[in-house]
Amino acid sequence: RRGEMAKSTQLIDNEVFRAYTAYAAIVLLKMMLMSLITAYFRITRKAFANPEDTASFGKGESAKKYLRTDTDVERVRRGHLNDLENIVPFVGIGLLYALSGPELSTALLHFRIFTGARILHTFAYLIPLPQPSRGLSWAVGYAVTFSMAYKVLKTAWLL
Amino acid sequence: RRGEMAKSTQLIDNEVFRAYTAYAAIVLLKMMLMSLITAYFRITRKAFANPEDTASFGKGESAKKYLRTDTDVERVRRGHLNDLENIVPFVGIGLLYALSGPELSTALLHFRIFTGARILHTFAYLIPLPQPSRGLSWAVGYAVTFSMAYKVLKTAWLL
Amino acid sequence: RRGEMAKSTQLIDNEVFRAYTAYAAIVLLKMMLMSLITAYFRITRKAFANPEDTASFGKGESAKKYLRTDTDVERVRRGHLNDLENIVPFVGIGLLYALSGPELSTALLHFRIFTGARILHTFAYLIPLPQPSRGLSWAVGYAVTFSMAYKVLKTAWLL
Numbered sequence: 001r002r003g004e005m006a007k008s009t010q011l012i013d014n015e016v017f018r019a020y021t022a023y024a025a026i027v028l029l030k031m032m033l034m035s036l037i038t039a040y041f042r043i044t045r046k047a048f049a050n051p052e053d054t055a056s057f058g059k060g061e062s063a064k065k066y067l068r069t070d071t072d073v074e075r076v077r078r079g080h081l082n083d084l085e086n087i088v089p090f091v092g093i094g095l096l097y098a099l100s101g102p103e104l105s106t107a108l109l110h111f112r113i114f115t116g117a118r119i120l121h122t123f124a125y126l127i128p129l130p131q132p133s134r135g136l137s138w139a140v141g142y143a144v145t146f147s148m149a150y151k152v153l154k155t156a157w158l159l
Numbered sequence: 160r161r162g163e164m165a166k167s168t169q170l171i172d173n174e175v176f177r178a179y180t181a182y183a184a185i186v187l188l189k190m191m192l193m194s195l196i197t198a199y200f201r202i203t204r205k206a207f208a209n210p211e212d213t214a215s216f217g218k219g220e221s222a223k224k225y226l227r228t229d230t231d232v233e234r235v236r237r238g239h240l241n242d243l244e245n246i247v248p249f250v251g252i253g254l255l256y257a258l259s260g261p262e263l264s265t266a267l268l269h270f271r272i273f274t275g276a277r278i279l280h281t282f283a284y285l286i287p288l289p290q291p292s293r294g295l296s297w298a299v300g301y302a303v304t305f306s307m308a309y310k311v312l313k314t315a316w317l318l
Numbered sequence: 319r320r321g322e323m324a325k326s327t328q329l330i331d332n333e334v335f336r337a338y339t340a341y342a343a344i345v346l347l348k349m350m351l352m353s354l355i356t357a358y359f360r361i362t363r364k365a366f367a368n369p370e371d372t373a374s375f376g377k378g379e380s381a382k383k384y385l386r387t388d389t390d391v392e393r394v395r396r397g398h399l400n401d402l403e404n405i406v407p408f409v410g411i412g413l414l415y416a417l418s419g420p421e422l423s424t425a426l427l428h429f430r431i432f433t434g435a436r437i438l439h440t441f442a443y444l445i446p447l448p449q450p451s452r453g454l455s456w457a458v459g460y461a462v463t464f465s466m467a468y469k470v471l472k473t474a475w476l477l
Binding site for chain 2: 018019021022024025026028029031032034035049050052053055056080081084088091095
Binding site for chain 2: 393396399402403404406407410411413414417418446447448449452456460463464467470471473474475
């Protein structure tokens, strides 16, 4: 089985790349979870964006009142957009970082702190926790991505 | 010609990776198409977001009335954002999945169902088709990405 | 040191891939910068989206007035979303393009024009410059990504 995998690609045999793979998948799944939470709040708060989504509530005015914004729905959507703005650079820069030959322990530190910070960020946004919880968890994830970008650029230019 | 390519990288010689390459490019192009559709509706509906975009319609109040939201423009923008929220995880997790050594037939099944589901989703959003068309096409794409993430995490942890 | 890197991966030794790495990191960092500019305008314009962000301005009505949208903040946010819509396809398609074996000079031309166009786009959006500055810089970046996608699909299908 190992041989079969190695045949198709050697990348997955690299320990740093395997760690990147696991953490990138976890944060992308966490980001995808936001869609389900948005759907949950849209349905329980009866707050939809498209007329065709409210058709099952009847026709005309009775359905139109569910075409509205709701504070809880908007909060999840802001969290989701913030994930896109931060997890996308992590996944992109993280891939280049994993290929730039970092020490395994340093790489794990980066991946784990980022993943932890973004999970905290989601809790801080959705509960919500008082500031600066959300601000700090955002800043930690941001700094980790920045640190990986620094290593990537140093490697790409100096090699 | 083949030798030249092989010299620069072996990845592209892997059949699963080549399939990933084609489908990832197709769904990313489909996502990019949403920008053109937004521009089309902004121009035909005369609904802009920035004062500098309406300057050609004259100065002062006559131009200011085109700084407005329009239902059709907003609908395309929601479809575009939904693409970002779903196609980005597919491209990221799909890359890791393609490197995790899946069977070619299984991989093709994943890539093709996802691509078909997202094209259907766009039609369901823009026409619009009655629900649950959009909901189902979204759910199918979501499930495919989830299934690839499961394979990726299993490979990253068990190897 | 070179040997150590080569051991972990050969990709980074490929000149086109190294160029991709540098430009992808630069445009992703540029995109991340939009978060800081948004935060700057939110704080200086006192325009926030979450009640917990205004808690330090006092309780009740005195804080509630800072829960508002601001033209400058919204402008940066539109620029940020436009980056997501355009830089994400560049990073994804650019990776596949870098692996498709292009000439180094052609690849550099693509990467540099895209990066320049997106930096211009940000200035055109934030200053703002009169149209068609923003429209043209957007179109140039779009065309570059499209050109790379064409090469990727040709390689994936014809190889």
